[in-house]
Amino acid sequence: MSAPTPAAPQRFVLTLNAGSSSLKMGLYGSQSDTPLVVGLADRIGPEGVLKLKSGTGDPLPAPEGDLSTHEQVLTTVIASLRSAYPGLDPAAIGHRVVHGGIQYTQPTLLDDAVIAELERLTPFAPLHQPHNLAGIRAARHAFPGVPQVACFDTAFHRHHPWVNDTFALPRALYDEGVRRYGFHGLSYDYISGALAQQAPHLAAANVVVAHLGNGASMCAIRNGKSVASSMGFSALDGLPMGTRCGQVDPGVLLYLMDQKAMSAAEITELLYKKSGLLGLSGLSNDMRTLEAADTPEAAQAIDYFVFRCRREVGAMAAALGGIDALVFTGGIGENSRLIRERICERLDWMGIELDRQRNARNALVISTELARTTVMVMPTDEELVIARAARMNMRAGRDPQHARCAPYA
Numbered sequence: 347m348s349a350p351t352p353a354a355p356q357r358f359v360l361t362l363n364a365g366s367s368s369l370k371m372g373l374y375g376s377q378s379d380t381p382l383v384v385g386l387a388d389r390i391g392p393e394g395v396l397k398l399k400s401g402t403g404d405p406l407p408a409p410e411g412d413l414s415t416h417e418q419v420l421t422t423v424i425a426s427l428r429s430a431y432p433g434l435d436p437a438a439i440g441h442r443v444v445h446g447g448i449q450y451t452q453p454t455l456l457d458d459a460v461i462a463e464l465e466r467l468t469p470f471a472p473l474h475q476p477h478n479l480a481g482i483r484a485a486r487h488a489f490p491g492v493p494q495v496a497c498f499d500t501a502f503h504r505h506h507p508w509v510n511d512t513f514a515l516p517r518a519l520y521d522e523g524v525r526r527y528g529f530h531g532l533s534y535d536y537i538s539g540a541l542a543q544q545a546p547h548l549a550a551a552n553v554v555v556a557h558l559g560n561g562a563s564m565c566a567i568r569n570g571k572s573v574a575s576s577m578g579f580s581a582l583d584g585l586p587m588g589t590r591c592g593q594v595d596p597g598v599l600l601y602l603m604d605q606k607a608m609s610a611a612e613i614t615e616l617l618y619k620k621s622g623l624l625g626l627s628g629l630s631n632d633m634r635t636l637e638a639a640d641t642p643e644a645a646q647a648i649d650y651f652v653f654r655c656r657r658e659v660g661a662m663a664a665a666l667g668g669i670d671a672l673v674f675t676g677g678i679g680e681n682s683r684l685i686r687e688r689i690c691e692r693l694d695w696m697g698i699e700l701d702r703q704r705n706a707r708n709a710l711v712i713s714t715e716l717a718r719t720t721v722m723v724m725p726t727d728e729e730l731v732i733a734r735a736a737r738m739n740m741r742a743g744r745d746p747q748h749a750r751c752a753p754y755a
Protein backbone atom coordinates (compact mmCIF):
# COMPACT_ATOMS: atom_id res chain seq x y z
CA MET A 347 0.00 0.00 0.00
CA SER A 348 1.22 3.53 -0.66
CA ALA A 349 1.59 6.19 2.04
CA PRO A 350 -1.16 8.79 2.09
CA THR A 351 -0.06 12.41 1.94
CA PRO A 352 1.06 14.50 3.76
CA ALA A 353 4.39 12.92 4.64
CA ALA A 354 4.22 10.63 7.61
CA PRO A 355 5.21 12.05 10.96
CA GLN A 356 7.73 10.12 12.99
CA ARG A 357 5.62 9.20 16.01
CA PHE A 358 2.27 7.50 16.00
CA VAL A 359 -0.52 6.52 18.30
CA LEU A 360 -2.80 3.61 17.62
CA THR A 361 -6.42 3.42 18.79
CA LEU A 362 -8.18 0.10 19.20
CA ASN A 363 -11.82 -0.72 19.75
CA ALA A 364 -12.21 -4.48 20.08
CA GLY A 365 -15.61 -6.18 19.81
CA SER A 366 -16.47 -9.87 19.88
CA SER A 367 -15.51 -10.46 16.27
CA SER A 368 -14.42 -7.04 15.15
CA LEU A 369 -11.52 -4.68 15.67
CA LYS A 370 -11.62 -0.98 14.77
CA MET A 371 -8.27 0.72 14.48
CA GLY A 372 -7.03 4.25 13.97
CA LEU A 373 -3.47 5.37 13.31
CA TYR A 374 -2.75 8.98 14.24
CA GLY A 375 0.34 11.14 13.92
CA SER A 376 1.70 13.14 16.82
CA GLN A 377 0.16 16.45 15.69
CA SER A 378 -2.99 16.05 13.66
CA ASP A 379 -6.46 15.06 14.87
CA THR A 380 -7.17 13.52 11.45
CA PRO A 381 -6.21 9.86 11.38
CA LEU A 382 -3.69 8.70 8.81
CA VAL A 383 -5.37 5.33 8.46
CA VAL A 384 -8.54 3.78 9.86
CA GLY A 385 -9.22 0.08 9.72
CA LEU A 386 -12.07 -2.26 10.43
CA ALA A 387 -11.60 -5.99 10.74
CA ASP A 388 -14.90 -7.83 10.80
CA ARG A 389 -15.87 -11.46 11.32
CA ILE A 390 -12.45 -12.16 12.84
CA GLY A 391 -11.82 -15.88 12.28
CA PRO A 392 -11.54 -18.03 9.17
CA GLU A 393 -13.91 -15.70 7.27
CA GLY A 394 -12.30 -12.47 8.48
CA VAL A 395 -12.53 -9.33 6.36
CA LEU A 396 -10.24 -6.31 6.71
CA LYS A 397 -10.85 -2.88 5.23
CA LEU A 398 -8.49 0.09 5.46
CA LYS A 399 -9.18 3.70 4.56
CA SER A 400 -7.15 6.87 4.63
CA GLY A 401 -8.18 9.57 7.09
CA THR A 402 -10.00 11.32 4.24
CA GLY A 403 -12.06 8.21 3.55
CA ASP A 404 -10.29 6.90 0.45
CA PRO A 405 -10.10 3.11 0.39
CA LEU A 406 -6.60 1.69 0.76
CA PRO A 407 -5.58 -1.73 -0.51
CA ALA A 408 -6.45 -4.35 2.10
CA PRO A 409 -3.39 -6.26 3.19
CA GLU A 410 -3.15 -10.01 2.78
CA GLY A 411 -2.65 -11.91 5.98
CA ASP A 412 -4.02 -13.99 8.79
CA LEU A 413 -7.23 -12.60 10.34
CA SER A 414 -8.02 -15.56 12.55
CA THR A 415 -7.56 -13.80 15.93
CA HIS A 416 -7.43 -10.21 17.21
CA GLU A 417 -3.70 -10.62 17.64
CA GLN A 418 -3.23 -11.85 14.08
CA VAL A 419 -5.29 -8.94 12.77
CA LEU A 420 -3.02 -6.50 14.60
CA THR A 421 0.10 -8.21 13.28
CA THR A 422 -1.28 -8.18 9.73
CA VAL A 423 -2.28 -4.52 9.87
CA ILE A 424 0.98 -3.39 11.43
CA ALA A 425 3.06 -5.32 8.89
CA SER A 426 1.15 -3.54 6.15
CA LEU A 427 1.42 -0.12 7.78
CA ARG A 428 5.14 -0.59 8.27
CA SER A 429 5.61 -0.84 4.54
CA ALA A 430 3.93 2.57 4.20
CA TYR A 431 5.56 4.09 7.30
CA PRO A 432 9.02 2.53 7.63
CA GLY A 433 10.02 2.04 11.25
CA LEU A 434 6.45 2.36 12.43
CA ASP A 435 6.41 1.69 16.11
CA PRO A 436 3.45 3.10 17.99
CA ALA A 437 4.54 5.41 20.79
CA ALA A 438 1.28 4.75 22.66
CA ILE A 439 -1.88 2.70 22.20
CA GLY A 440 -5.34 3.71 23.35
CA HIS A 441 -8.13 1.21 23.96
CA ARG A 442 -11.85 1.66 24.23
CA VAL A 443 -13.06 -0.19 27.32
CA VAL A 444 -16.77 -0.33 27.99
CA HIS A 445 -16.68 -0.55 31.79
CA GLY A 446 -14.50 1.27 34.26
CA GLY A 447 -16.67 0.53 37.29
CA ILE A 448 -16.83 3.01 40.13
CA GLN A 449 -13.13 3.66 40.31
CA TYR A 450 -12.05 4.75 36.82
CA THR A 451 -13.05 8.34 36.18
CA GLN A 452 -10.46 9.13 33.51
CA PRO A 453 -8.18 7.41 30.98
CA THR A 454 -5.85 5.06 32.80
CA LEU A 455 -2.44 3.67 31.97
CA LEU A 456 -2.68 -0.11 31.83
CA ASP A 457 -0.51 -2.37 33.91
CA ASP A 458 -1.09 -5.85 35.31
CA ALA A 459 -2.96 -4.52 38.34
CA VAL A 460 -5.33 -2.34 36.30
CA ILE A 461 -5.99 -5.20 33.89
CA ALA A 462 -6.85 -7.47 36.81
CA GLU A 463 -9.30 -4.80 38.06
CA LEU A 464 -10.90 -4.59 34.64
CA GLU A 465 -11.24 -8.37 34.57
CA ARG A 466 -13.08 -8.17 37.88
CA LEU A 467 -15.60 -5.83 36.21
CA THR A 468 -16.47 -8.41 33.53
CA PRO A 469 -19.70 -9.54 35.28
CA PHE A 470 -20.97 -5.95 34.86
CA ALA A 471 -20.45 -6.04 31.06
CA PRO A 472 -20.13 -9.70 30.10
CA LEU A 473 -20.87 -9.09 26.42
CA HIS A 474 -18.21 -6.43 25.89
CA GLN A 475 -15.52 -6.35 28.57
CA PRO A 476 -13.91 -9.73 27.66
CA HIS A 477 -13.43 -8.57 24.06
CA ASN A 478 -11.97 -5.23 25.12
CA LEU A 479 -9.54 -7.15 27.33
CA ALA A 480 -8.68 -9.52 24.47
CA GLY A 481 -7.74 -6.45 22.39
CA ILE A 482 -5.55 -5.16 25.24
CA ARG A 483 -3.78 -8.51 25.58
CA ALA A 484 -3.24 -8.75 21.84
CA ALA A 485 -1.74 -5.25 21.72
CA ARG A 486 0.51 -5.85 24.74
CA HIS A 487 1.77 -9.00 23.09
CA ALA A 488 2.33 -7.31 19.74
CA PHE A 489 3.93 -4.18 21.26
CA PRO A 490 5.61 -5.04 24.56
CA GLY A 491 6.74 -1.97 26.49
CA VAL A 492 4.54 0.49 24.58
CA PRO A 493 2.31 2.51 26.97
CA GLN A 494 -1.30 1.40 26.68
CA VAL A 495 -4.19 3.50 27.90
CA ALA A 496 -7.75 2.41 28.67
CA CYS A 497 -10.52 4.92 27.86
CA PHE A 498 -13.83 4.07 29.49
CA ASP A 499 -17.38 4.51 28.23
CA THR A 500 -18.52 4.91 31.81
CA ALA A 501 -15.92 7.45 32.98
CA PHE A 502 -17.65 10.62 31.73
CA HIS A 503 -20.68 9.86 33.92
CA ARG A 504 -18.89 9.04 37.15
CA HIS A 505 -19.70 12.32 38.88
CA HIS A 506 -23.48 12.02 38.68
CA PRO A 507 -25.35 13.17 41.74
CA TRP A 508 -26.33 10.20 43.90
CA VAL A 509 -30.00 10.29 42.86
CA ASN A 510 -28.94 9.75 39.24
CA ASP A 511 -26.45 7.06 40.18
CA THR A 512 -28.74 4.69 42.07
CA PHE A 513 -31.76 2.42 41.72
CA ALA A 514 -34.35 2.14 44.49
CA LEU A 515 -33.01 -1.26 45.52
CA PRO A 516 -31.58 -2.31 48.89
CA ARG A 517 -28.42 -0.33 49.57
CA ALA A 518 -26.18 -3.41 49.65
CA LEU A 519 -26.67 -3.77 45.90
CA TYR A 520 -25.56 -0.18 45.31
CA ASP A 521 -22.54 -0.81 47.48
CA GLU A 522 -21.53 -3.84 45.42
CA GLY A 523 -21.76 -1.85 42.22
CA VAL A 524 -25.35 -2.16 41.00
CA ARG A 525 -25.56 1.45 39.86
CA ARG A 526 -26.53 3.61 36.93
CA TYR A 527 -23.17 3.83 35.16
CA GLY A 528 -24.21 5.33 31.83
CA PHE A 529 -22.35 4.63 28.57
CA HIS A 530 -21.36 6.34 25.29
CA GLY A 531 -19.08 8.46 27.49
CA LEU A 532 -16.39 8.86 24.83
CA SER A 533 -18.95 10.31 22.45
CA TYR A 534 -20.35 12.71 25.05
CA ASP A 535 -16.86 13.73 26.03
CA TYR A 536 -16.04 14.52 22.41
CA ILE A 537 -19.26 16.53 21.92
CA SER A 538 -18.73 18.43 25.15
CA GLY A 539 -15.21 19.43 24.01
CA ALA A 540 -16.36 20.27 20.47
CA LEU A 541 -19.19 22.40 21.85
CA ALA A 542 -16.72 24.39 23.95
CA GLN A 543 -14.76 25.12 20.77
CA GLN A 544 -17.57 25.66 18.28
CA ALA A 545 -20.18 27.27 20.50
CA PRO A 546 -18.28 28.65 23.53
CA HIS A 547 -21.38 30.48 24.76
CA LEU A 548 -22.93 27.03 25.38
CA ALA A 549 -19.93 25.49 27.13
CA ALA A 550 -21.33 26.21 30.59
CA ALA A 551 -24.97 25.81 29.58
CA ASN A 552 -27.60 23.11 30.15
CA VAL A 553 -27.18 20.82 27.16
CA VAL A 554 -28.96 17.60 26.23
CA VAL A 555 -26.94 15.43 23.85
CA ALA A 556 -28.78 12.73 21.91
CA HIS A 557 -26.39 10.04 20.67
CA LEU A 558 -28.70 8.22 18.25
CA GLY A 559 -27.06 5.38 16.36
CA ASN A 560 -27.35 1.64 16.41
CA GLY A 561 -26.86 2.13 20.13
CA ALA A 562 -28.77 5.15 21.45
CA SER A 563 -28.73 7.19 24.61
CA MET A 564 -29.08 10.74 25.89
CA CYS A 565 -26.95 12.66 28.32
CA ALA A 566 -27.74 15.76 30.34
CA ILE A 567 -24.63 17.94 30.49
CA ARG A 568 -24.12 21.06 32.57
CA ASN A 569 -20.89 23.03 32.45
CA GLY A 570 -19.31 20.29 30.34
CA LYS A 571 -20.06 17.55 32.91
CA SER A 572 -22.56 14.70 32.77
CA VAL A 573 -25.45 15.11 35.19
CA ALA A 574 -27.71 12.25 34.03
CA SER A 575 -27.78 9.55 31.38
CA SER A 576 -30.61 7.50 29.90
CA MET A 577 -28.46 4.36 30.05
CA GLY A 578 -28.05 2.74 33.42
CA PHE A 579 -26.47 -0.43 34.74
CA SER A 580 -26.14 -1.87 31.26
CA ALA A 581 -26.23 -0.51 27.73
CA LEU A 582 -29.82 -1.80 27.47
CA ASP A 583 -31.68 0.90 29.38
CA GLY A 584 -33.30 4.08 28.15
CA LEU A 585 -34.00 4.61 24.46
CA PRO A 586 -34.93 1.81 22.06
CA MET A 587 -31.98 0.95 19.79
CA GLY A 588 -31.27 -1.04 16.63
CA THR A 589 -31.70 -4.40 18.32
CA ARG A 590 -31.75 -3.46 22.04
CA CYS A 591 -34.99 -2.92 23.90
CA GLY A 592 -34.36 0.28 25.85
CA GLN A 593 -36.34 0.71 29.02
CA VAL A 594 -38.71 -2.16 29.91
CA ASP A 595 -40.65 -2.88 33.05
CA PRO A 596 -38.59 -5.41 35.08
CA GLY A 597 -41.89 -7.25 35.56
CA VAL A 598 -41.65 -8.31 31.92
CA LEU A 599 -38.41 -10.15 32.72
CA LEU A 600 -40.04 -11.90 35.68
CA TYR A 601 -42.88 -12.97 33.41
CA LEU A 602 -40.44 -14.32 30.80
CA MET A 603 -38.61 -16.32 33.46
CA ASP A 604 -41.63 -17.54 35.43
CA GLN A 605 -44.23 -18.12 32.76
CA LYS A 606 -42.13 -18.84 29.69
CA ALA A 607 -39.24 -20.55 31.49
CA MET A 608 -36.71 -18.52 29.53
CA SER A 609 -33.11 -18.80 30.65
CA ALA A 610 -30.79 -15.85 31.32
CA ALA A 611 -29.05 -16.61 28.02
CA GLU A 612 -32.33 -16.58 26.10
CA ILE A 613 -33.45 -13.33 27.71
CA THR A 614 -30.05 -11.79 26.98
CA GLU A 615 -30.41 -12.74 23.33
CA LEU A 616 -33.95 -11.32 23.23
CA LEU A 617 -33.08 -8.00 24.87
CA TYR A 618 -29.76 -7.34 23.11
CA LYS A 619 -30.25 -8.87 19.68
CA LYS A 620 -33.95 -9.23 18.82
CA SER A 621 -35.66 -6.16 20.25
CA GLY A 622 -35.59 -2.44 19.50
CA LEU A 623 -36.24 -1.30 15.92
CA LEU A 624 -35.70 -4.83 14.64
CA GLY A 625 -38.13 -6.41 17.10
CA LEU A 626 -40.84 -3.80 16.53
CA SER A 627 -40.55 -3.64 12.75
CA GLY A 628 -39.86 -7.33 12.13
CA LEU A 629 -37.82 -5.97 9.27
CA SER A 630 -34.53 -4.29 10.16
CA ASN A 631 -32.44 -2.64 12.85
CA ASP A 632 -31.33 -0.03 10.33
CA MET A 633 -33.10 3.33 10.38
CA ARG A 634 -32.44 3.96 6.69
CA THR A 635 -34.23 0.73 5.78
CA LEU A 636 -37.16 1.60 8.04
CA GLU A 637 -37.47 5.11 6.64
CA ALA A 638 -37.61 3.64 3.13
CA ALA A 639 -40.04 0.83 4.03
CA ASP A 640 -43.79 1.13 3.62
CA THR A 641 -45.03 -1.39 6.17
CA PRO A 642 -47.16 -0.29 9.15
CA GLU A 643 -44.76 -2.12 11.48
CA ALA A 644 -41.78 -0.11 10.20
CA ALA A 645 -43.79 3.09 10.70
CA GLN A 646 -44.70 2.03 14.23
CA ALA A 647 -41.08 1.21 15.06
CA ILE A 648 -40.13 4.76 14.01
CA ASP A 649 -43.10 6.19 15.95
CA TYR A 650 -41.94 4.41 19.11
CA PHE A 651 -38.32 5.51 18.63
CA VAL A 652 -39.36 9.14 18.12
CA PHE A 653 -41.78 9.08 21.06
CA ARG A 654 -39.18 7.67 23.47
CA CYS A 655 -36.54 10.14 22.28
CA ARG A 656 -38.89 13.07 22.73
CA ARG A 657 -39.86 11.84 26.19
CA GLU A 658 -36.19 11.51 27.14
CA VAL A 659 -35.37 15.06 26.03
CA GLY A 660 -38.03 16.18 28.51
CA ALA A 661 -36.59 13.96 31.25
CA MET A 662 -33.05 15.21 30.65
CA ALA A 663 -34.19 18.85 30.62
CA ALA A 664 -35.97 18.23 33.93
CA ALA A 665 -32.80 16.67 35.38
CA LEU A 666 -30.93 19.85 34.38
CA GLY A 667 -33.66 22.25 35.48
CA GLY A 668 -33.83 23.70 31.97
CA ILE A 669 -32.37 23.35 28.51
CA ASP A 670 -30.26 25.77 26.47
CA ALA A 671 -29.22 23.40 23.68
CA LEU A 672 -30.10 20.03 22.20
CA VAL A 673 -27.32 18.34 20.20
CA PHE A 674 -27.90 15.41 17.85
CA THR A 675 -25.09 13.00 17.10
CA GLY A 676 -24.54 9.33 16.06
CA GLY A 677 -25.49 7.81 12.69
CA ILE A 678 -29.21 8.67 13.02
CA GLY A 679 -28.70 11.96 14.87
CA GLU A 680 -26.15 13.21 12.34
CA ASN A 681 -27.94 12.09 9.18
CA SER A 682 -31.68 11.65 9.58
CA ARG A 683 -33.50 14.92 9.08
CA LEU A 684 -36.79 13.07 9.41
CA ILE A 685 -36.05 11.70 12.88
CA ARG A 686 -34.67 15.03 14.11
CA GLU A 687 -37.70 16.86 12.77
CA ARG A 688 -40.13 14.41 14.31
CA ILE A 689 -38.44 14.44 17.72
CA CYS A 690 -38.48 18.24 17.75
CA GLU A 691 -41.94 18.82 16.32
CA ARG A 692 -43.71 18.64 19.69
CA LEU A 693 -40.99 20.24 21.79
CA ASP A 694 -41.91 23.83 20.97
CA TRP A 695 -43.00 24.27 24.59
CA MET A 696 -39.33 24.04 25.60
CA GLY A 697 -38.24 26.66 23.08
CA ILE A 698 -37.28 24.20 20.35
CA GLU A 699 -38.09 25.31 16.82
CA LEU A 700 -36.37 23.82 13.78
CA ASP A 701 -35.37 25.65 10.63
CA ARG A 702 -36.41 23.11 8.01
CA GLN A 703 -33.81 24.12 5.46
CA ARG A 704 -30.96 23.98 7.90
CA ASN A 705 -32.24 20.66 9.15
CA ALA A 706 -32.36 19.30 5.60
CA ARG A 707 -28.70 20.32 5.13
CA ASN A 708 -27.55 18.69 8.42
CA ALA A 709 -26.24 22.18 9.30
CA LEU A 710 -24.36 22.75 12.53
CA VAL A 711 -27.24 24.82 13.93
CA ILE A 712 -30.66 23.64 12.80
CA SER A 713 -32.89 25.78 15.04
CA THR A 714 -34.40 29.07 13.90
CA GLU A 715 -32.69 32.37 14.67
CA LEU A 716 -35.27 33.29 17.28
CA ALA A 717 -35.63 29.92 18.98
CA ARG A 718 -34.97 30.02 22.73
CA THR A 719 -33.18 26.65 22.62
CA THR A 720 -30.35 26.03 20.15
CA VAL A 721 -30.57 22.72 18.29
CA MET A 722 -27.36 21.44 16.74
CA VAL A 723 -26.00 18.54 14.69
CA MET A 724 -22.44 17.53 15.56
CA PRO A 725 -20.60 14.49 14.22
CA THR A 726 -19.05 12.55 17.07
CA ASP A 727 -15.50 11.14 17.09
CA GLU A 728 -14.93 8.59 19.82
CA GLU A 729 -11.62 7.43 18.30
CA LEU A 730 -10.17 10.92 18.57
CA VAL A 731 -10.91 11.02 22.30
CA ILE A 732 -8.93 7.78 22.64
CA ALA A 733 -6.11 9.05 20.42
CA ARG A 734 -5.75 12.22 22.48
CA ALA A 735 -5.55 10.25 25.72
CA ALA A 736 -2.94 7.96 24.17
CA ARG A 737 -1.02 10.97 22.89
CA MET A 738 -0.74 12.38 26.40
CA ASN A 739 1.18 9.24 27.29
CA MET A 740 3.31 9.45 24.21
CA ARG A 741 4.38 12.89 25.33
CA ALA A 742 5.07 11.62 28.80
CA GLY A 743 7.49 9.05 27.39
CA ARG A 744 7.58 5.31 27.68
CA ASP A 745 8.54 4.91 31.28
CA PRO A 746 5.29 4.12 33.10
CA GLN A 747 6.81 5.66 36.22
CA HIS A 748 6.70 9.00 34.49
CA ALA A 749 3.73 8.49 32.26
CA ARG A 750 0.54 10.25 33.21
CA CYS A 751 -2.97 10.19 31.94
CA ALA A 752 -4.94 13.26 31.13
CA PRO A 753 -8.53 13.63 32.17
CA TYR A 754 -10.86 13.65 29.22
CA ALA A 755 -10.29 17.01 27.68
Ligand code: AMP
Nearest residue numbers: 559560561632633634676677678681682
Ligand atom coordinates in the same frame (compact mmCIF):
# COMPACT_ATOMS: atom_id res chain seq x y z
P1 AMP B 1 -24.09 4.34 14.13
O1 AMP B 1 -24.29 3.17 15.05
O2 AMP B 1 -23.79 5.61 14.88
O3 AMP B 1 -23.12 4.07 13.02
O4 AMP B 1 -25.50 4.59 13.42
C1 AMP B 1 -26.10 3.62 12.62
C2 AMP B 1 -27.54 4.03 12.36
O5 AMP B 1 -27.54 5.29 11.67
C3 AMP B 1 -28.29 3.05 11.48
O6 AMP B 1 -29.60 2.84 11.99
C4 AMP B 1 -28.38 3.79 10.16
O7 AMP B 1 -29.51 3.42 9.40
C5 AMP B 1 -28.52 5.22 10.65
N1 AMP B 1 -28.26 6.16 9.54
C6 AMP B 1 -27.09 6.43 8.93
N2 AMP B 1 -27.30 7.31 7.92
C7 AMP B 1 -28.62 7.60 7.91
C8 AMP B 1 -29.46 8.43 7.11
N3 AMP B 1 -28.97 9.17 6.11
N4 AMP B 1 -30.78 8.48 7.40
C9 AMP B 1 -31.29 7.75 8.42
N5 AMP B 1 -30.55 6.95 9.20
C10 AMP B 1 -29.24 6.86 8.96
